Amino acid sequence: MSATRHSARSIGVLAASLAIALLPAAPAAAASSVGVGSHSTTADVTLATEHYPITLSEMKIATGYDYVPAGPVTFDVTNVGAETHEVVFIKTDAAPGALPIDPTNKSRVLETGSAGETGDVDAGKTVSVTLNLAPGRYQLICNQPGHYAAGMYTELTVATFFPITLADPMKMELPATTIPAGPVVVEAQNTGAVMHEAVFIKTTQAANALPLDPNDPTKINESLSVGEVGDIDAGRFSGNEIDLTPGTYVVVCDEPGHYAAGMWAVLIVQ
Ligand SMILES: [Cu+2]
Structure with missing residues (x-):
């Protein structure tokens, strides 16, 4: 299943999830706090x-x-x-x-x-x-x-919510290195000063030796892409839903030269 299948509804959904994230969290957290008082071994646990x-x-x-x-x-x-x-x-x-x-x-x-x-x-x-x-x-x-x-x-x-940060200089920052298989909502924030993106490549090859695009050696061959959040302007936010099956992925920024400069990270899907 490709990312494009869900891209049309993703924008509204991502806006909704952002709105949820921005709501005051205190009432829900307070209502379901556990382990306070004399239960000292779990005093700091909050669900x-x-x-x-x-x-x-x-x-x-x-x-x-x-x-x-x-x-x-x-x-x-x-x-x-x-x-x-x-x-x-x-x-x-x-x-x-x-x-x-x-x-x-x-x-x-x-x-x-x-x-x-x-x-x-x-x-x-x-x-x-x-x-x-x-x-x-x-x-x-x-x-x-x-x-x-x-x-x-x-x-x-x-879905697994997966907020990633694309940062200068050439940093692909993932919130986790291992996630469960299934629908993943990728929320990508470009905190850098140039355009970045995040392409999910499923591969068994070494992360630093992905095959290059034969027509443009400043980029990788994206034929193994299972989905992406493409071309995010500097300072902007974007997102998409991607279905990830178990395997090893390399999350790559494929703006020209960025992969070669080290803008990638490995993600294991179990
Ligand atoms: Cu980049």
Whole structure:
């Protein structure tokens, strides 16, 4: 799967994730602090899960976002409808609306791949559920009889958020050297004074000996690119979603001469 498949929606999503990052984090962190007081061995442990709202109505699941980060996330699910609903989080690559029907109850679908659920959310109520979600594609469904068939589902991508910094002189700074496979939201900040970019090359070759572009030896051969955040002006921010399968990658700035000057970093995807 290529980065271009998701690039059209990435801009809005990245803006959304930035907005989330800029929200005051204190209330969520304070509410879920653990280990304070006499539990001295864990006194400094704080679990700051982000809260994501979901609104249920007839026959709709509304999120207002396309991505959440992998790991623990709290969903605050409010039913503004008149009927009882629920949300089941199903990890699946099935097309939207194409989950298989339960052969023992044809008014429902199979919950194969369920990563958790709210249980019944009665009209007017809010139920919060904290789930530790692995990176991947999910469908959020209401499996009350007939509700899925009536269109009560939506898509959600659980992604690894990967903020990288492109800096002078010729520095490719990654937040981690090993990440899990699956959808990755790359957020790239160019703090330098010249244009940079980040190209994800999947390779088994030595990171400092990638094959060069036969038509332009100031650049590498990008035929093994699996996605990129291309051409970011000095001082600017850009991003993209890239699906990374397990393997070894070299993240390269392929502006002319930058790879040769050392602007790359190794990334292991497991
Ligand atoms: Cu560069």
